[in-house]
Amino acid sequence: MNAVIVAVFIMLVLSLLRVNVVLALIIGAIAGGLTGGLSLSKTIETFTAGLGNSAEVAVSYALLGGFAVAISKTGLPDAIVSFVLKLVGADGENKKKKYSKALILFIILLMSCFSQNLIPIHIAFIPILIPPLLKVLNELQIDRRLVASVTTFGLITPYMWLPTGFGDIFHEILQTNMAEAGLKISKADIPNAMFIPSMGMVAGLLIAVFFTYRKPREYNQSLQIALTNEKNHTFSKLGIIFALLAVISALIVQLLLDSMIFGALAGIVVIYLSGAIKLRESDALLTEGMKMMAFIGFVMLTASGFANVINETGHVQLLVEKSVRLIDGNQGLGAFLMLLVGLLVTMGIGSSFSTIPIIATIFVPLCSELGFSPMATIAIIGAAGALGDAGSPSSDSTLGPTSGLNADGNHNHIWDTCVPTFLHYNIPLIIFGWIAAMVL
Template identity: 65%
Template sequence: MNAVLIAVAVMLVLSLLRINVVFSLIIGALVGGLTAGLSVAETIKAFTGGLGAGATIALSYGLLGGFAVAISKTGIPELLVAAILKLVRREGDSQKTGLAKTLIFLLLLMMAIFSQNLIPIHIAFIPLLVPPILKVLNMLQIDRRLIATILAFGLITPYMLLPYGFGAIYQEIVATQMGLSGLAINLDDIPGAMVIPALGMVAGLVIAFVLYRKPRQYKQQEVEVEKLQLNVKKSSVFFTIISLIAALYVQIETDSMIAGALAGITVLYITGALKWKEADLLLTEGMRMMAFVGFVMITANGFASVINATGDVENLVEASAKLLAGNVSLAVLIMLVIGLIVTMGIGSSFATIPIIAAIFVPLGLELGLSTMAIIALIGTAGALGDAGSPASDSTLGPTAGLSVDGQHNHIWDTCVPTFICYNIPLIIFGWFGIVYIL
């Protein structure tokens, strides 16, 4: 059996059985390494050797979590919640309830999209924005699985399609790795090639609204608008906005989320928007909130290192190519599924591209695919699995915000819904576009 398939299967099964994701990744990596013929010592060496690659990401998320909690204490989120609550009558005005739901959906969708391209803070906005509105979601009986799918759409689709922010990074990786694999491409061609796969994500979002449209009961927590309308100083709001601008500017200039978060926190300190006596507690609380995401990302890098060490990704593709015997339609489908499996395992679309590009590019050329079709193949295969992977920050982020009151399960309420809504349509649209249009 192929070690990659075994490792990913073990990780996914354990996760579905509600085993902690970090332990599932470690056990999956160990099983995969042993299946490939590596010794226990070699597997552990490969695993620990890959951990360092996730340290920067983990620290970034920790600082961003601290920054997010610090901002949340300025009173801005409470003002937002209070404004939404004004649209919701306790006696159940259906028109105002519908408007409130629409505003919440649009707000979260826009923030998720902006977090990838316009204001590239990635998932850092989720612990800032989502926990304060959970009480409103409970009052409106909104199924949190729908919120998870909305957030996942905004975290994934923009980098697939738009060449800005994280999208610029993703598309640069695609272009670079394809060039190294023997097919130089124009970076400007990538958005055009990814339009059809992106439509698959749009279809998935529509499916999510159909599947999770019914009201879902959560434990109600009474929310009084008057309690939320705190005496928020205008100066605090102003300085908070300045801190956000500073964080964005420094992150763009330095290409470092760590530097950006530090800049934002520093502004809050200096201006007094963050009280000195509360700062340590708040920052620690934020880091603790994002610590789980950081540990998963670090562990996922160790898992990816073992996957690479087995050498079975290449074997999986080569074996598939022999069985296909020139069947382009089936070949494209299998390559997309391989991309899904790899990304589901390591939890990173960005890290999947280097793994698959070296094999998919020559195989695509051998099958007679056009350059645009191969771009779509690589880009789609890399993005597949980002939704649904227990180790992906596109699922860990929504869970971090939605589970703070213990009423949202990472696997069954985030991973499974996002997998169903996005991976299946993405395979269908991507396959159709690659085979019949591009």
């Protein structure tokens, strides 16, 4: 049995049974290592060695959580909530609520997309924006699975297609690894090659918005009212100004130093200087914020160890070799199986950026052997890398939305974020990725 399939299967089954994702990843990694011929001690050693690969990411998310709580003290989230509540109105007009629902979803979609390309802060905006909006979402009876789907779309599709921000990083990784595997391409060709797969994501979003989750859904509001009404949405213009300055400072430092850690630190320092946080209460507040994002950090660390074990077994290569025997020169079947391998790998390690180096060295010669054009090869590898980012329990594209939507305990990570995003994005992405491979 292939170690990749065993490890990912066990991890996913345990996650669906509501076993903690961190434990599911550890158990899956051990099962995969043993299946791949590693001893238990070697598996544990390899897993532990891989933890350091995501240490920077874990610290970044912890500080971003602290930054989010600091921002909340400036009154910016309260100003957003106050603005949205005015749009919703208290009269319960169905027409007004309908427009308000569309506006809120559009704002969340816009922020999600901007966080990847225009203002590359990734998921840092989620704990700032989403928790204060939970009361409004409940007021409008918006299905949070829809919000998760909208947010995940914005966290993935822009980097797949647009060559700026995180998209520039993704395209750079794709170009570099394909060149190392023997196929030199121009970065300018990547957006064109990834257009059709990106349309698969758009199709999934439209299905979620207009069909699957369009019906109203009610949530338990008792905990959430306490969360959002604690300060009765009080804020000052000076606080808002400092909040915006903090966000701008964090962005500038992040871009200049290429570090989310120091970007978040810069934003926190600006808020300190504003006086929104008193020194005597800062430790407790920042610790609270770090706790909010700590789960994501732990999952990312564990996923890095999981990926290290999978790489050590060498079974990704074996999986592809078995696929080649099944393909027997059939282009259509070859494209489908390569996309499927990409899905399995990314679902396990939770990172499309880390999947590309794993699969590119294998897929480039395989695509050449099957007669795929360079553009089709880009589409296959790019789509295979992105597959699984939606739906993976260990992906920040699913962990981020859950961190905001579950602030009141009404949103389950697996069943309300991972399953909906897996169904609405991975299935269309396989279909449209396959079409791109056939027509390019």
